[in-house]
Amino acid sequence: MLERVGRIVVTLLASAGAVSIFAFKALRELVVPPFEIRETIRQLFELGLRSAPLIAVSGMAVGVVLSMHTRASLERFGAEAMIPAGLAIALVRETGPLTAGLLLSGRIGAGIGAELGAMRVTEQIDALEASAVDSFRYLVVTRVAACIIALPILTTIMNFAGMLGGFLAETATTGMPLSLYFNRAFSIVDLTDYVPATVKTMVFGFIIATMSSYLGFTTESGTEGVGRASTRAVVFSSMLIIVANVVLVRLIFFIFPKAAGG
Amino acid sequence: MIEAVAERSAMQSPTSEAVPSVRLEHVSKSFGSRCVLDDVTLDVPAGCGFVILGRSGTGKSVLLRHVIGLVRPDSGSVFVQGQEVSSLTGKDLARVRKSVGFLFQNAALFDSISVGENVAFPLRRHSRLADSEIRSRARQKLAAVGLEREYDKMPAALSGGMRKRAGLARALALDPPILLVDEPSAGLDPITSDEIDALLLGLKQQGGTTVIVVTHNITSARRLGDELVMLHEGRILAKGTAADLDQSDNELVRAFMASSHSG
Numbered sequence: 001m002l003e004r005v006g007r008i009v010v011t012l013l014a015s016a017g018a019v020s021i022f023a024f025k026a027l028r029e030l031v032v033p034p035f036e037i038r039e040t041i042r043q044l045f046e047l048g049l050r051s052a053p054l055i056a057v058s059g060m061a062v063g064v065v066l067s068m069h070t071r072a073s074l075e076r077f078g079a080e081a082m083i084p085a086g087l088a089i090a091l092v093r094e095t096g097p098l099t100a101g102l103l104l105s106g107r108i109g110a111g112i113g114a115e116l117g118a119m120r121v122t123e124q125i126d127a128l129e130a131s132a133v134d135s136f137r138y139l140v141v142t143r144v145a146a147c148i149i150a151l152p153i154l155t156t157i158m159n160f161a162g163m164l165g166g167f168l169a170e171t172a173t174t175g176m177p178l179s180l181y182f183n184r185a186f187s188i189v190d191l192t193d194y195v196p197a198t199v200k201t202m203v204f205g206f207i208i209a210t211m212s213s214y215l216g217f218t219t220e221s222g223t224e225g226v227g228r229a230s231t232r233a234v235v236f237s238s239m240l241i242i243v244a245n246v247v248l249v250r251l252i253f254f255i256f257p258k259a260a261g262g
Numbered sequence: 263m264i265e266a267v268a269e270r271s272a273m274q275s276p277t278s279e280a281v282p283s284v285r286l287e288h289v290s291k292s293f294g295s296r297c298v299l300d301d302v303t304l305d306v307p308a309g310c311g312f313v314i315l316g317r318s319g320t321g322k323s324v325l326l327r328h329v330i331g332l333v334r335p336d337s338g339s340v341f342v343q344g345q346e347v348s349s350l351t352g353k354d355l356a357r358v359r360k361s362v363g364f365l366f367q368n369a370a371l372f373d374s375i376s377v378g379e380n381v382a383f384p385l386r387r388h389s390r391l392a393d394s395e396i397r398s399r400a401r402q403k404l405a406a407v408g409l410e411r412e413y414d415k416m417p418a419a420l421s422g423g424m425r426k427r428a429g430l431a432r433a434l435a436l437d438p439p440i441l442l443v444d445e446p447s448a449g450l451d452p453i454t455s456d457e458i459d460a461l462l463l464g465l466k467q468q469g470g471t472t473v474i475v476v477t478h479n480i481t482s483a484r485r486l487g488d489e490l491v492m493l494h495e496g497r498i499l500a501k502g503t504a505a506d507l508d509q510s511d512n513e514l515v516r517a518f519m520a521s522s523h524s525g
Binding site for chain 2: 118122123124126127128129130131132133134
């Protein structure tokens with residue numbers, strides 16, 4: 001029994017070490033030329049632009065629901081006028097970045113895990129190497145760069161879509177005009193709310209891309225392995241995002257005391 | 263194509279002719295506790311058709327992968343045109359890989375780009391040619407394997423034999439002096455298999471390309487192989503011409519050569 005537990009712990013530590021080395025290598029090669037600019041732009045389109053509809057629709061739905069909940073709470077205190085500002089703060093500081101991160105870990109993480117996994121088992125990664133192409137730089141670093149760039153942009157889209165959804169819910173209930181809604185929403189949000197929370201999603205992008213690429217890159221056991229890589233990419237990316245979020249929020253509050261209300 | 267052959271002939275000085283295209287010296291490789299290659303030494307002369315035979319799981323494909331550094335030996339050395347490959351990394355390894363084409367068992371075409379772009383891929387990566395010139399060369403390579411009409415098709419739309427021919431066109435995109443071929447007949451009907459053999463034979467005889475083939479197909483091995491080796495349990499069991507292996511003292515070698523298994 002003890003031996004089995006020991007073996008599991010050693011395996012876990014070895015896997016954590018392997019992922020860390022992989023992530024460190026990706027981070028180092030991100031800043032060391034040559035850069036695969038063409039492929040990075042292609043990935044930015046595939047991973048970023050193609051995720052925009054999902055993010056926009058989800059953001060709007062989240063905005064509608066948040067607005068309804070906020071109204072139900074604030075109505076009790078006669079503070080309905082604070083609904084746009086409350087919604088904007090909630091979206092920009094936390095709900096937008098975290099929801100975008102989790103949604104994209106599903107869409108992008110599963111995609112990268114499955115694509116690289118399939119390339120591994122069908123020898124396409126070996127074929128890249130045989131063609132004298134650095135497969136890590138071509139497949140992994142480009143995806144990591146694309147995710148780091150795409151996540152803050154998609155999070156901003158989610159924030160705006162959420163606020164638009166909140167407006168639709170509010171105007172349907174009270175007939176509030178668009179200009180008044182956004183004036184109230186932006187009256188309380190400033191750059192210390194937006195910038196750190198949005199920059200945080202660059203870390204989410206790095207986590208999604210490196211975790212999924214690692215699992216895809218190290219796929220074994222044929223098509224079954226590809227399915228496993230894809231599922232694990234989503235599970236591990238989501239878990240890491242949630243855990244990293246706790247650390248990052250603490251860090252943001254430390255660096256920007258104003259964001260903590262201090 | 264003619265230019266490339268002329269260029270290659272010019273590069274082969276009297277000194278380089280003496281150097282084998284590929285040389286393995288005491289190469290051993292294990293995966294976990296399983297020894298796949300055990301002290302393998304062999305020379306592949308330039309311009310030779312070299313066939314590696316053996317039962318499944320005897321290390322043939324692993325041996326082939328050593329040649330371009332896809333697998334590193336646990337001990338021993340691998341030389342390609344006189345250059346030690348097993349310790350190379352980065353640009354040095356890439357330089358060697360550019361001189362070696364590799365046709366994978368399942369062709370390993372990049373499935374996110376068209377057949378033509380698969381063939382153009384090495385040219386886009388390693389030449390400064392204009393886009394129109396790259397497309398034109400890719401079309402020529404596809405025409406050479408009878409696939410000129412398939413340029414814009416996706417790999418998934420091709421049959422197994424067509425995929426293999428497209429893989430061969432990609433492997434030859436940079437006119438490499440050495441071509442590695444892993445199981446050219448696997449999964450193909452006899453006629454398509456013969457067509458692939460004819461293409462490989464043409465490369466060897468007309469282009470002077472060193473062709474190293476891993477196969478189970480004895481008919482194909484006899485056709486392509488100037489020299490043959492038979493691997494068994496990670497070691498070289500027999501080496502020589504097809505006639506030498508036919509008359510081998512080893513019963514397993516004779517049985518293998520007498521078999522009519524076609525891939």
